[in-house]
Amino acid sequence: MRALNRLLAKFKNLVTGRSADARLREEIEEHLAMQTEENMRAGMTAEEARRRAVLKLGTAGAIREQYHAEEVLPWIENVGQDTRYALRQLRRSPGYAATAIVTLALGIGANTAIFLLTWSIVLKSLPVPHPEQLVRYTFRKGESEIGLSYPQFEAIEKHQGTASGIFAWEKSEATLRRRNQTTKIPIGLATGAIFNVLELRPATGRGFEARAGEQGVPMAPEALLTYDYWQSEFHGDQAVIGQALNLENISATVVGVLPRGFEGVGADEHIDMLLPLSFERAMHPKGAMIDTSGSFWLTVMGRLRDGATLKQAQANIAVIAGQVNDDADPKHFFFGKGFFGSYKIGVEAGRGGRSWLRWKYEKPLLALEALCGLMMLLCAVNVALLIASRVSGRLHEFAMRNALGASRGRLVAQVLTETMILGACGLAGGASLGWELARALVGMITRPGEPAALDLEAGVVVFAFTASISLGTALAAGLWPAWRASRTAPAKDLKQTSAAASARQLGRWIIPAQVALGLVLLNAALLMAGTLMAYLRQNSGFNADNAVLADLDLSNAGVTEKDQATRALDYLHQVESAPGVEAAALTTMAPLNGGFSVGDYYTRDSAGNLHVNRQLWPESASRNYFKVMGTRIMEGRGFEPADASGDRVCILSAEAVKFFFPGQDAIGRYLNAGDGTEKPSEKESYRVIGVAEDAHLSSLLDAAPLAAYFPIERDSGSSFNYASIVIRAANSGLAAQTLRGVYVRDFPGAPSPRTWRFSDAIDYDLSRQRLLSSVSGGFALLALTLVGTGLYGILGRMVTEQRREIGIRMALGARRGQIVTALARSAALRVLIGVGFGVALAAAGGRFVASLLYGVTPGNPWVVLDTVALLVAVLAAAFVFPAGRAASVNPMEAIREE
């Protein structure tokens, strides 16, 4: 209580700036007067009485200081004073302040950006209670993972013994018709157990029944809105409960609102509505995935029972895997020897849910985090160098203050205050820079033509991270110089105007550290760039940088299924005849669009041998496909109008020809559908009319698949539910405009299609490599700048400090060349040490990024050589100017100075 009273009073004084100094002075004066009078009464002279009174009172200055210390909080006042002083000092040397702040801001910005992504994609948990108890069931082969089939989900639910409950989930899209508007909204489909397993408590209304959405349970068309969607579309109106919504022409009743923050089971999912899983059957009446055992589409998650561990769950799933396979695929059509035979079910931690972004970017982001750490270290070293040179320039001042009675602590505090101000400015700059950078990176990992793949949120964690690295770096950078400042020896430092040894001293550890860090960063950048180049340099089988593509989804365009082909071809002709369009084509599976296509095909050679391939990529395309996509026809011919009717024909890729017709001419021979066990009917045979070059249809990262192209016009029965159109026009803006414009005219009321440039699809396909190479490239540029300016700064100061020495040596007969050689030798030694450490560090780190590389290997001597050569070139450039200054020292002037 007493202490609190005092603190409040002191604080009040501090804030109001009120001081009782005048009062004290008056009291003391009064005190002295009374004492003097008394002394005089005792018989002293007036002068003596006054003198004795003053003596008895004690030193007025000390009393006032003590009094003042009681009055306010001295340390806060000191901080205030130090801050004001530091700001004044920084204003006086804006160049120094700006350099330090920019260096810090760049480092902090990079760290913030990468951490924002790492946090959102890798680290963040689902916003549900106890996410650490969640597990996720997987179906994967090595790195590649696919979803689970519904029968697999059912079998796991039946056999597993470690989770208290499991649910199945799929993110989808549905067409919503509301107030005469048709929109596509992202929806989640789930079994009712999701509410128990994730402990979702609806913000209002209720959740699903426990077994809702499962097979064998009648589908109740009920929907829950996400909180955000409820707020934005229904203004948080309670009356929405019980309303019927038209989804996919089905009337679904809104029964509740999901808890705030829950928008799906992955960082990249933002649904607007949750529906029962069996709603999928209503959406796809023909070939619903929920009814098949060959659709691997579901995310399956569960919550461990109390006390159960992930290890137990993994042991459990290993035991039941066989049973699950038998139940889910009794005939072993897909498993066993089937296409998915080498996929295994497993279980892993489900804290973050299932995120495709995490799967794709976890490793690159962790690698970038490591580079970020090195980058920050390099920034810290450079800032330390800046502060150190500033401190040594001000040693005189510190020595003076020390001599006048400033304590060591106060000197350290002074330097650290200055550093912390730099850190705070760096933080402000870095945070905003980081935010922008992160947004640019999100753009890089977003599928072209779609909304941002990730909603960045600057939460407490991200802010705490950024603030702590900024202030931590500033503190680390300022600590050594501050210590140096506190160690001033007034007798020595007051006499000398600069500390002769300090630049050389600094260089001893700063140059090697900078060179080593710079080398690692540069090496990483060259490896990443090499990887990207290797992918880009390979022959993709396309030459279509200017082509523009669009989804042609006729399922919601009010077109009956039997009209779809006619309407699609009609649309194609309209687009083709639009002004400025050079060529256009339809295709069932747009290249590099994330989909893939496989089928069974065979040939029988003259000796009667069967050549069966179960992984041929069948691609239906219209006549101008090859022209638009720039895939060359190497032999035979492309499609012609006549191919739309009459004989069934196909064009094979070069590799497919090698497989089906080894050593023979394929033109004129027949490719058959099926695996050769059934009798080839006429309908399933296709005469090969041409050979196309191999094209990386699914991804530039994968080998080009064996492909067969069929004329889409011939296949009038094929569904155009998910086709694409590709066009080549005078410019891509016009192309996209034409695609959308004609679409809106042809299919009034249907949502406008997504369009994208093929070059964007390539960028997106390589987004992982682009992310890595652009970020590490940026780091490398920054690192080269920092290492270069660092060396420049140190050598420059060395030359300044040794002017006299150089002058004397010249006077004693040293030639300019010898002076430069001596300087070069001392720099080269340090650089060499740095290169040694750097190469070792890069080699050690290389192993961790090996899996991210393609076409280059971490230990590749040429890459190492390139790295060192580039670094040395920059260092040499940084050496030239200081060396020139050293050589141009005029001995007479240098000696006479002082």
Add this chain to the structure above:
Amino acid sequence: MKGKKDVQQGTLALMVLKTLEALGPLHGYGIARRIERISGDLLEVNQGTLYPVLLRLEQEGAVESDWGPSENNRRARFYRLTRLGRKQLEAEKREWEATTAIIERFFAFKAEDWA
């Protein structure tokens, strides 16, 4: 200085409070003189140190102060004990007595008593 004792700050605060309790409102000089007088001039207060102590007590709420006319009709700052100060004095007095009692018992202790 010989034969005279320095006073520690905490003790000084206690003396100030006691003086104000016994004599009512006083100015700084008065307090200093009384303390010296009571201690039989054995304690010499470094008079200046009194003022920071008074300020501290005032901030703690143990004393109040105001300007008033002194004996020779000049302006002096008078300090007065508050209710809080009285309570604080009581508490510290008890504490002091307890401490001295313990110390006394230790001095009365003889080696034989350990047996």
